[in-house]
Amino acid sequence: MQVMVLPETISHRFRATNILEQLNEEARLLEKVIPIFSNYDSAIRILGALLIENDESWSSSPRKHLKFNLTDI
Numbered sequence: 001m002q003v004m005v006l007p008e009t010i011s012h013r014f015r016a017t018n019i020l021e022q023l024n025e026e027a028r029l030l031e032k033v034i035p036i037f038s039n040y041d042s043a044i045r046i047l048g049a050l051l052i053e054n055d056e057s058w059s060s061s062p063r064k065h066l067k068f069n070l071t072d073i
Contacts, residue, residue, distance in 0.1 A: 026050060 022041055032060065 020026075023051070023054060 027050060030046060030050060
């Protein structure tokens, strides 16, 4: 895996996929709540809204998820 080539100071931040797994779980839950989308475009709009909402909450969070300098690489 490419992440293993990175220095240890930053590689540990890329090993886990917990954030992606959480997003996938929220998308699956949304599909269960709304089992039948009228069409493909409506499903994309709803899932896009979910992604935008998560992005806004992560951006406004005081915790920085990937904070490192390029000199660390």
